[in-house]
Amino acid sequence: MAQHQFTEYTPENMGKTGPSGRRGSYGTAAKTAKQGSEASAGVGASTVPGEPDSDSDANSFSRIQIKPVNDEDDTSVMITFNQSVSWFIVSLTFVASISGFMFGYDTGYISSALVSIGTDLDNRELTYGNKELITAATSLGALISSVVAGTCADIWGRKPCIMFSNVLFVIGAALQVSAHTFWQMAIGRLIMGFGVGIGSLISPLFIGEIAPKMIRGRLVVINSLCLTGGQLIAYGCGAGLDKVHNGWRILVGLSLIPTCIQFVCFCFLPDTPRFYVMKGRLDKAAEVLAKSYNSAPQELIQQKIIELSSLNRTIPGKTVAVRVLNTIKELHTEPSNFRALVLACAMQGIQQFCGWNSLLYFSGTIFETVGFKNSAAVSIVVAGTNFVFTLVAFFAIDRIGRRVILLIGLPGMCLSLVVCAIAFHFMDVRFEGGGSAVIKDSGFTAWGIVIILSIICYAAFYALGIGTVPWQQSELFPQAVRGVGTSYSTATNWAGSLVIASTFLTMLQNITPTGTFALFAALSLVSFLFIYFCYPELSGLELEEVQMILKDGFNIKASQTLAKKRKQQMADQRNAAHDNELQGYNKAKPSDELMEG
Numbered sequence: 142m143a144q145h146q147f148t149e150y151t152p153e154n155m156g157k158t159g160p161s162g163r164r165g166s167y168g169t170a171a172k173t174a175k176q177g178s179e180a181s182a183g184v185g186a187s188t189v190p191g192e193p194d195s196d197s198d199a200n201s202f203s204r205i206q207i208k209p210v211n212d213e214d215d216t217s218v219m220i221t222f223n224q225s226v227s228w229f230i231v232s233l234t235f236v237a238s239i240s241g242f243m244f245g246y247d248t249g250y251i252s253s254a255l256v257s258i259g260t261d262l263d264n265r266e267l268t269y270g271n272k273e274l275i276t277a278a279t280s281l282g283a284l285i286s287s288v289v290a291g292t293c294a295d296i297w298g299r300k301p302c303i304m305f306s307n308v309l310f311v312i313g314a315a316l317q318v319s320a321h322t323f324w325q326m327a328i329g330r331l332i333m334g335f336g337v338g339i340g341s342l343i344s345p346l347f348i349g350e351i352a353p354k355m356i357r358g359r360l361v362v363i364n365s366l367c368l369t370g371g372q373l374i375a376y377g378c379g380a381g382l383d384k385v386h387n388g389w390r391i392l393v394g395l396s397l398i399p400t401c402i403q404f405v406c407f408c409f410l411p412d413t414p415r416f417y418v419m420k421g422r423l424d425k426a427a428e429v430l431a432k433s434y435n436s437a438p439q440e441l442i443q444q445k446i447i448e449l450s451s452l453n454r455t456i457p458g459k460t461v462a463v464r465v466l467n468t469i470k471e472l473h474t475e476p477s478n479f480r481a482l483v484l485a486c487a488m489q490g491i492q493q494f495c496g497w498n499s500l501l502y503f504s505g506t507i508f509e510t511v512g513f514k515n516s517a518a519v520s521i522v523v524a525g526t527n528f529v530f531t532l533v534a535f536f537a538i539d540r541i542g543r544r545v546i547l548l549i550g551l552p553g554m555c556l557s558l559v560v561c562a563i564a565f566h567f568m569d570v571r572f573e574g575g576g577s578a579v580i581k582d583s584g585f586t587a588w589g590i591v592i593i594l595s596i597i598c599y600a601a602f603y604a605l606g607i608g609t610v611p612w613q614q615s616e617l618f619p620q621a622v623r624g625v626g627t628s629y630s631t632a633t634n635w636a637g638s639l640v641i642a643s644t645f646l647t648m649l650q651n652i653t654p655t656g657t658f659a660l661f662a663a664l665s666l667v668s669f670l671f672i673y674f675c676y677p678e679l680s681g682l683e684l685e686e687v688q689m690i691l692k693d694g695f696n697i698k699a700s701q702t703l704a705k706k707r708k709q710q711m712a713d714q715r716n717a718a719h720d721n722e723l724q725g726y727n728k729a730k731p732s733d734e735l736m737e738g
């Protein structure tokens with residue numbers, strides 16, 4: 142265990158900026174802390190004097206350098222807290238995850254609401270086109286808002302953006318609940334979609350930034366659990382309110398409860414320490430870290446802040462617009478950022494183009510076609526499987542790792558889809574215009590059961606891997622481009638969702654169900670190959686270490702080695718803490734809390 146030197150740093154000098162506008166007062170401290178770790182670690186990480194750019198104070202500013210790794214050379218040195226999770230972090234995670242719930246509930250309730258709306262809007266039945274527009278409005282709104290949400294989160298903060306999404310949820314829901322015309326309903330759905338897009342991006346980003354690295358995957362999956370749970374509850378409530386007069390208004394009105402709870406909670410909760418560091422509010426960052434790791438000594442908190450601010454780099458630019466343009470430029474021109482962007486967008490694209498949402502949205506139609514009278518019940522089973530296997534992913538994502546669960550999930554999905562395609566072939570189902578189906582043997586058949594079982598297996602493998610892992614997207618990007626990077630990937634998700642949902646019935650009609658499911662199977666296979674060759678293992682790594690992995694390639698092997706090493710270090714640390722406890726040390730020495738590569 143390394144002995145780290147403590148610095149002359151005091152809370153009073155926190156947040157003061159040097160002549161350059163950067164945190165000059167941290168410069169010497171960062172240097173001292175880093176030299177301490179270097180001297181004892183004897184590894185390649187080094188403190189380099191501030192680069193001689195015009196606006197830096199070379200004497201008082203220094204940077205932590207993380208070199209690229211290859212299989213043998215692990216040069217990362219990061220400060221880690223011994224304590225894994227506190228109630229404060231758990232509370233922040235659950236409050237942020239309400240956005241995930243809203244995402245799931247608001248995209249989930251519409252299929253049953255559309256059935257029970259009847260002639261309540263404009264005193265007429267909704268046309269097929271009206272229904273499509275009301276459904277798609279939310280995805281379209283989410284697509285539009287996700288494009289700008291990341292930048293807004295970097296400018297104003299993660300918390301204000303989530304609170305703004307609450308306001309949009311309330312306006313959107315109020316418009317829908319009181320709607321008597323088709324257009325009011327569609328506009329309400331669009332505004333609600335703006336809120337969904339913001340929440341879908343910021344909630345996982347917020348959780349990723351507050352989470353301790355060893356359980357970051359799990360905490361982000363809590364957001365996915367709320368999402369799939371929200372979908373399940375929406376299906377359940379939809380089935381329950383099916384026969385109730387104005388049941389759809391109650392269904393929409395219920396969505397106001399969680400969003401108001403989230404707004405009120407965030408009035409009393411802070412933003413993430415990394416965001417505060419980004420804005421130079423180091424005192425606030427230290428305060429949040431101290432609450433998050435309440436058993437960590439003050440000196441260690443201070444050192445972590447020093448480390449984070451040394452790694453923090455502000456993108457230059459006189460105005461916001463110039464800074465955004467420079468960020469976009471840096472996202473594309475810096476190789477590690479570009480690799481992160483490719484991975485994040487590809488993962489979200491794969492998640493949508495493997496066809497899950499089309500099955501979720503149209504499962505009722507499919508199950509009725511293959512002979513199930515109570516199709517709503519079977520749809521609930523499919524949504525329930527999605528939820529249960531997201532729970533399995535929760536336990537597996539940090540222990541087994543993101544890469545492994547993806548590499549198990551995608552072949553499973555591919556196989557289930559192949560079986561489904563074959564079963565549809567033997568059932569001889571043809572879909573005709575307007576979503577109606579012609580079937581050779583009507584009624585309940587063995588092939589019908591095969592289709593349902595294979596769709597349930599598909600749901601399980603999907604939720605285990607590709608349904609869950611892409612939402613870990615924020616860990617791929619460094620702080621300076623995280624907001625914009627996650628905007629790109631979240632927009633890819635919503636664009637994919639929109640394309641797939643609007644083309645699924647046409648595909649069933651034009652290339653038959655067998656062709657459609659075979660196409661999704663082929664896409665799952667190609668995705669498997671992409672992940673095998675390009676997706677590194679990031680479990681257990683500090684957010685700042687991920688860029689080191691992506692610096693000179695996808696470095697799959699190096700990432701696996703580093704992830705393994707981190708797990709071992711954590712286990713050793715836990716054992717050491719346990720031994721200390723047995724020997725009667727109640728207070729961990731600061732140096733025991735530090736670990737290094």
Ligand SMILES: O[C@H]1[C@H](O)[C@@H](O)[C@H](O)[C@@H](O)[C@H]1O
Nearest residue numbers: 368369498501527608609638
């Ligand atoms: O991760 C989620 C989840 O898998 C949902 O079930 C799905 O509807 C969403 O599109 C996806 O982003």
